[in-house]
Amino acid sequence: MAEKKKPVCMLCGRPSLKSICDACAQRVQSEQLGKKAQREKGGKE
Ligand SMILES: [Zn+2]
Numbered sequence: 001m002a003e004k005k006k007p008v009c010m011l012c013g014r015p016s017l018k019s020i021c022d023a024c025a026q027r028v029q030s031e032q033l034g035k036k037a038q039r040e041k042g043g044k045e
Contacts, residue, residue: 009021
């Protein structure tokens with residue numbers, strides 16, 4: 001019962017050396033930027 005956890009991306013579950021793969025990291029970053037921009041836009045209306 002020695003199940004070693006393979007390093008996978010915590011977002012998409014694909015094998016990745018990082019906890020968040022490059023593709024997801026970019027996605028998260030752009031999503032955060034989008035939310036920020038939306039907030040700023042919404043506040044001005
Ligand atoms: Zn990923």
